[in-house]
Amino acid sequence: MASCKFFHPDFMKKMISLIFAIFLIITLQAQEQHHPDPVTLAIGSPAPDFNLKGTDGRMHSLGDYASSPLLVVIFSANHCPTAQAYEDRIKDIASDYKSKGVQVVVISSNSAQALNLSEMGYTDLGDSFDEMVIRAKDKGFNFPYLYDGDNQKVALQYGPVATPHAFVFDRDRLLRYCGRIDHSEKPGTGHGEDLRLAIDQALAGKQPDPAVTKVFGCSIKWSWKSAYTEKLYRDWAALPVTLDSIGPDSVKYLLQNHSGKLRLINVWATWCGPCVNEFPDFITIDRMYRGRDFEFISISADKLSKKNKVLGFLKAHQASNKNYIFSRDNVYELIEAIDPNWQGALPYTVLVEPGGKIVYGQQGPIDPLQLKKRIVENHLLGRTY
Secondary structure, eight states: OOOOGGGOHHHHHHHHHHHHHHHHHHHHHHHHHTSOOOOOOOTTOBOOOOEEEETTSOEEEGGGGTTOSEEEEEEEOSSOHHHHHHHHHHHHHHHHTGGGTEEEEEEEOOOTTTOOGGGOTTOSOOSSHHHHHHHHHHHTOOSOEEEOTTTOHHHHHHOOOEESEEEEEOTTOBEEEEEOSOSOOSTTSOOOHHHHHHHHHHHTTOOOSSSBOOOOSEEOOOTTOOHHHHHHHHHHHHSOOOOEEEOHHHHHHHHHOOSSSEEEEEEEOTTOHHHHHHHHHHHHHHHHHTTSSEEEEEEEOSOGGGHHHHHHHHHHTTOOSEEEEEOOSOHHHHHHHHOTTOOSOSOEEEEEOTTSOEEEEEESOOOHHHHHHHHHTSTTTOSOO
16 A cells, blocks of 8 residues: 655654744743743842852852942843943943942843844854953953853842843942943943942942932843744744855955945855865854844855855855855966955955955954954944944
């Protein structure tokens, strides 16, 4: 007897995948429904204890700061443009009030898994502990920077709304102020006036007025709020991947960059091991910054006869950016068209401003972190809104 076509192995695999996807969506939605955002700590409440690892490699607890007349706890994050805009102000406050015994502690409670690449358009770093260590060193933080991202237990007790969000506790570790640092997000336009006023009043034994202010910034990335990220990545995976041929004159035109965007161009080949190994880094970079004045273009130096192989590789890596393959067999025409200073070794990467100014050129593998810094700190993008 002929087997029913509906039980064909391929059909069954598709059905199992569909059922799993539906189950995952339902599970994620259920998780979000069972994990409402925590309530922000009320004025007069005692400071919840904590025991968190700092970027200095030590564990930090509430009791470590028992001798300080005031404790300022600020919830912040690496990736958030608003948080980054306040980093220098937090450093200044920590320095200015150190002689008065005020201790500033900054906590990052974001789940690195809940942070998606589309939310990282204003940063070179995510919110993992290792990336916090890098940020603390880059900025020379003069305060403990603690990680709460694994279980977010501390954030669940304090209830921060956004990053940054400040909490000021008196000598008895009762909450006296909860809110913003100041109302001027743009660097250079504020000096931490709201937080400084609260600290000054609390040091004088007074109840800060106002005791509560609204905050503005990036939402806390709760671990259970991952449904949107899952959908976003599925949508990215479904985007079409194309590969067009390109000649030397068109390559020169690309380098002139009339797009008005910061343009990243990577020349690679399927036979080039370093090219293949680093290609996922470019996909990550593209997804981080594609929502801003930025675009990524890849140019394959494979022979045109290998177009199908190149396209297969690009599809496997979900390269929905603009992709080209050089249309001439004479690869030296490509070298001269890209950059006369290029000696010809692959991979080769350039970052080009509108008008054709090359602000970054790398023969050989890139340093992803260095390149991200070049991109986000370019005047066309920047770390703040």
